[in-house]
Amino acid sequence: MTATLLTAARAGLVSCETCNLLVRPLDAAEPGYCPRCSGALEWRRPRSIENTWALVIAAAICYVPANVLPVLTTTALGSVDSDTIMGGVMLLYRTGSWPLALIVLVASVMVPLGKLVALTYLLLAVQRGWAGTDRERTRLYRMVEFIGRWSMLDVFVDTFTVALVQLQPLMSVKPGPGVLFFAAVVVLTMLAANAFDPRLIWDAGTRRGTHHG
């Protein structure tokens, strides 16, 4: 069935990523620019696999210090207390707001990890031509794209906590080194999702189809 479906690339047409105009480029090697929106025309996002890998690996490296290093240091009445991301979740849980603890746990720990696993899976599936349903993989990609921003939650929590609790010498909160790594994980995974071209999932599916058919 896939053989009868025609993609724009096979028909020699480039679809503009910005305005979706279909263009027949004069030179297939250098598609040039979109006549309507002047955006650069590309058959597929340039160096999509390499760039996505680079960003995923960078994010995975930052993920470790983001979870190990403290994100907040609280000084209250002489006692000093450092909290990691997980520590913040535990604090919320202990003080009785378990729904919030769950939200922070999902947004700060599970979502970034899930994004890294999902992108790694998509990259390997495309590169190795793993069997599977392309529709499901596209849905997974869309989910990664959609939930990415929510991991920024903890960065906002830390920023506003630090901003508000500045009552020296009584009580003050300082940001820890973990915040920077955590923010880096969020930004890098968002850029990675953006670098990945979902059309590659379908290109790999077509290659698989011709192999077996």
Place this chain on the structure above:
Amino acid sequence: MEIVACPECDLLLRLPEPPVGGKARCPRCGDTLATNPADPLDRPLALVLAAAIVYVVANVTDLMGLSVVGRRASTTIVGGVIEMWQQGETITALIVAFCAVVAPGAYILLMLLVLLAARRPPAGPWVGELLRWAEVMQPWSMGEVMILGILVALIKIAELATVDPGIGMFAVGALVVPFTSITVTFDPREIWRRIAHGRP
């Protein structure tokens, strides 16, 4: 009928004009290809103007205040950025500034210009350029994540001291409504149709 390629799977297909309020999906990957909102220019424009007013309120008023044994402190969004910067977390401060202030503000401004310019077609190619930038800003504009972050911070601090929510917090919450509605009522195809281009 327009021939397009699905942006997510590159399938070439004839795109039927969806009924008003309806949408067209790709038969292969299920991506939404086109929507047909009832009033694709005036309604988003009204929402952008509403967002602009709430955005200003959210940025100039206090998010929340704190009082402990007679001492009071309060913060704004920019106040949070400045405090992080002064505590030495300059890069984090810049990321927060971008996602909380710059990206939403730029998105509102760009959409305002695009929607105003598109009212009198043919619009110049610069309108397309601005729309492209608006679409770049959109995923980085994190109002709804920020309001949740403010609420979590509020509840955490409430364990240590008395906190009271400020007008800014309600404004950040209110900003979520026009922001999500803009994307639903707006159809970028309507703008691209109105942009003059030389070669077919």
